[in-house]
Amino acid sequence: MALHIQTPLLLSSPLSNGKDRRVWLKMEALQPPGSFKIRGIGHACEWHARAGKRRFVSSSGGNAGLAVAYAGRQLGVAVTVVVPVTTSERARRLILSEGASLVVHGAAWPEANARALELIDAESVLIHPFDDPLLWEGHASLIDELEGGHCTPDLVVLSVGGGGLLGGVLRGLERHGWGHVPIAAVETTGTASLAASLKKGTLVEIPRIEGVATSLGARQVSGQVFDMCKGRDVISVVVTDRQAVSASRRFLDDHRVFVEPACGAALALAYDPTLLPTPARDVLFVVCGGATASVEMLDGWLASMEGPEPPAA
Numbered sequence: 001m002a003l004h005i006q007t008p009l010l011l012s013s014p015l016s017n018g019k020d021r022r023v024w025l026k027m028e029a030l031q032p033p034g035s036f037k038i039r040g041i042g043h044a045c046e047w048h049a050r051a052g053k054r055r056f057v058s059s060s061g062g063n064a065g066l067a068v069a070y071a072g073r074q075l076g077v078a079v080t081v082v083v084p085v086t087t088s089e090r091a092r093r094l095i096l097s098e099g100a101s102l103v104v105h106g107a108a109w110p111e112a113n114a115r116a117l118e119l120i121d122a123e124s125v126l127i128h129p130f131d132d133p134l135l136w137e138g139h140a141s142l143i144d145e146l147e148g149g150h151c152t153p154d155l156v157v158l159s160v161g162g163g164g165l166l167g168g169v170l171r172g173l174e175r176h177g178w179g180h181v182p183i184a185a186v187e188t189t190g191t192a193s194l195a196a197s198l199k200k201g202t203l204v205e206i207p208r209i210e211g212v213a214t215s216l217g218a219r220q221v222s223g224q225v226f227d228m229c230k231g232r233d234v235i236s237v238v239v240t241d242r243q244a245v246s247a248s249r250r251f252l253d254d255h256r257v258f259v260e261p262a263c264g265a266a267l268a269l270a271y272d273p274t275l276l277p278t279p280a281r282d283v284l285f286v287v288c289g290g291a292t293a294s295v296e297m298l299d300g301w302l303a304s305m306e307g308p309e310p311p312a313a
């Protein structure tokens with residue numbers, strides 16, 4: 001049995017504009033571990049459990065690590081999450097509360113990941129946060145759930161970190177005959193690795209990650225997902241941190257659901273339709289969610305961003 005739940009698809013009154021633009025929300029924020037990630041990670045973990053693995057290892061202190069911890073507990077498989085010292089107290093607590101072992105190692109993610117790799121033996125497996133076809137297959141189930149429903153999207157809007165969600169949505173749209181539907185792939189200015197790659201026409205590694213949308217912080221997107229974009233209508237959109245944070249705040253008021261700025265980045269296109277890259281009547285937003293921030297953090301960011309918008313870098 002799948003570890004994710006079938007999420008609601010809402011036609012949003014506050015975000016729609018009469019008959020001209022209908023905004024549909026796929027509410028992945030309601031997944032038990034707080035984000036869409038359990039779809040792909042649950043699928044991968046079930047597959048590895050069937051293959052006899054006795055331990056899952058993750059080096060993500062974010063929503064991926066949380067989803068692995070949740071999946072392991074559900075499947076009765078031990079989980080170790082290795083995180084660097086920079087991982088927040090909140091993230092550590094969430095991982096521990098799912099019963100996973102937490103190892104704190106190294107100054108930054110590369111050291112933690114190296115330690116995680118050392119822990120792998122014949123009975124354990126590293127669960128990648130975004131670069132694995134098993135993940136894309138699992139994420140594609142969110143598009144399967146549109147089948148037979150009321151939403152035939154003219155445009156899909158989603159956030160991009162390492163591109164796992166994008167890979168799943170590309171796959172899901174294709175198998176339902178919607179391969180021609182454009183996708184707005186949204187990043188923040190400090191995490192825009194897909195934007196850089198699409199612009200150059202080849203895979204680019206950006207020098208650093210900046211800003212509050214930490215769940216989008218992959219310096220390079222999956223090469224296979226980048227290849228999957230070829231011949232498909234994937235349009236890059238880059239928003240500011242302030243647009244992302246403000247969308248998360250407004251979404252909380254409008255739909256009473258909290259999402260990280262990583263998800264607010266995509267929702268920014270609902271709050272400012274001039275950001276939509278192409279005209280569309282039925283727009284499907286993947287409300288990807290995220291559990292690593294809090295309302296308090298959101299309000300702190302908003303307060304620190306008051307004043308005129310700084311000029312784009």
Ligand SMILES: *Cc1c(COP(=O)(O)O)cnc(C)c1O
Pocket residue numbers: 035037063064129130159160161162163164165166215216218260262263288289290291
């Ligand atoms: C992981 C994550 C993303 C980005 O997903 P990728 O598959 O890495 O592109 C976006 N939003 C949230 C909340 C996430 O946890």
